[in-house]
Amino acid sequence: MSKAKINLGIDLMIGLAFIMEAVSGFVLWAVLPHGGYQGGRNLLSESSFIVSRSAWLGLHDWFALIMVLGVLAHVVLHWKWIACMVRNMWREAFPARGRAQVAREECPAS
Numbered sequence: 001m002s003k004a005k006i007n008l009g010i011d012l013m014i015g016l017a018f019i020m021e022a023v024s025g026f027v028l029w030a031v032l033p034h035g036g037y038q039g040g041r042n043l044l045s046e047s048s049f050i051v052s053r054s055a056w057l058g059l060h061d062w063f064a065l066i067m068v069l070g071v072l073a074h075v076v077l078h079w080k081w082i083a084c085m086v087r088n089m090w091r092e093a094f095p096a097r098g099r100a101q102v103a104r105e106e107c108p109a110s
Contacts, residue, residue, distance in 0.1 A: 003077070010073050017067035024060040032056060081107050 028034075032053045049056070075082065084107035091102060 007074075007077060010070055010077070014067055014070035014074065017063045017070060020063040021060065021067060024056050024063065027056050028053070028060060081109070084108065 027049055031049045034053070051059075084105055088104055088107065091104070096102065
């Protein structure tokens with residue numbers, strides 16, 4: 001499998017996890033808010049939207065984990081490019097004085 005296809009798969013996974021994280025967050029915030037009288041019978045504790053509030057919380061947690069792992073994999077796959085770009089930007093921001101200038105390095109394609 002080519003690096004481009006791996007990147008596409010990871011980016012799609014991150015995008016899907018982000019969308020699901022946003023949807024579940026909206027449902028938990030606006031549709032099934034946590035609240036009501038906490039010392040006795042909570043009328044909102046039994047409410048649900050497609051699935052129960054606790055299931056939405058579980059989905060929200062799992063998609064957050066998937067998104068974080070996807071972003072970490074994305075950074076690992078692009079690490080050489082990230083390091084090269086930071087090094088080049090550092091050299092441009094702080095040029096060498098009194099010693100030989102180091103030429104701008106050609107970074108690998110991300």
